[in-house]
Amino acid sequence: MSLTDLSYYARKYAPFAVFVFVVILIFFYSLKLLFLVFSLNQQKPLDPRMAAFKELKPIFLKKDATTSAGFSFTLDTVEGQPITATETAQVFLFPPSKFQFDYISKVYLIAKMLGFDTEKVKHKLVNNEAVFQDSIQRLAIDINTYNFRYDYDFRKDAELVEGAETPDVESSKNTAINFLKSIDRYPKDLALGDVTTIPMFYDKTASTAGVVATPQESNMIEVDFYRQKIGEYLPMSPTYFNSQNYVMLIPNKAGAKVVSAQMKFFETSSTQIAVYPLITGKRAYEKLLSGQGILVSEGSGKKQISIKSMTLGYFDPDTYQDYFQPIYVFTGDNDFISYVPAVSEKWLIDESKL
Secondary structure (H helix, E strand, O other): OOHHHHHHHHHHHHHHHHHHHHHHHHHHHHHHHHHHHHHHHOOOOOOOOEOOOOOEOOOOOOOOOOEOOOOEEEEOOOOOOOOOOOOEEEEEEOOOOOOOOOHHHHHHHHHHHOOOOOOOOOOEEEOOEEEEEOOOEEEEEEOOOOOEEEEEOHHHOHHHHHOOOOOOHHHHHHHHHHHHHHOOOOOHHHHOOOEEEEEEEEEOOOOEEEEOOOHHHOOEEEEEEOOOOEOOEEEEOOOOOOOOOEEEEEEEOOEEEEEEEEEOOOOOOOOOEEEEEEOOHHHHHHHHHOOOOEEEEEOOOOOEEEEEEEEEEEEOOOOOOOEEOEEEEEEEHHHEEEEEEOEOHHHEOOHHHO
16 A cells, blocks of 8 residues: 555544544543442441440530520631531440449558558448548548549648648659559559649638649649540540649658549440541531530630630540540630530430430
């Protein structure tokens, strides 16, 4: 075939070849689009843990907790709009506590470690608490969980107050940790969590104590213990600003005296874990606006609040509740704090029916 013939046939059949090529492309991409639509329409496999606990009781803060009703809000966050952290989140069971048959030896050991003369000071059983008390200190221990509250009336200890020194932060943390270990109340979940400090000052003239700005101004210190994070989400206490699990110290030349301590900690199950759908950030903000936010702190008491941040966290209760569950946390001007349950309303029991 000559070049002339080749050129002739090329010109003659070129349009047909282009047409066939275009048809092939259309067919190929049509198939791809079909498979894409099919895959999008397919439902994702359902997590077998989804809503495994059925309906949940909403979080309970305290008997006199108020709501965000009566407040007005503006959103002044970096994002400028409500954020949705995740579509679903884990919910953990707090297994109910069991009666401890050997509690007598345990509570007396703790009392002795705290300086009680247990030969003279015997416990009184008040509801579920073993209470020890002498002229200067009081200890109450839950006989089922071994949660406790200890208070030493340092105002009666002139030597301790007169010799109070500025606390060293790291040393105070170590002292607090060793104290909890000594009475066997340092759960692993707290050991893996954050440890923070709050500097305080006791004014012996006015007989009052309060938080101060820096450790250099203080003569007391509170060491707070928090659970470890759930993924990237922080545990939130009922008071937000400090933990219900703490040790308060007054340091002096002899070391550091524990003047108050509390443990209100509930173990989560390592096997009984469910997954629940969460409300969107937009829905959480709507609930805050409609007065369904649970107030942790009213701040200055002003009714017009500028919300500076909203995050997802987990509510860590100081009284027994069934579940360790996620919440939306709104923080605003002048220490305003409000919690909104994050689990979808579909899976929360209506409080009016409780």
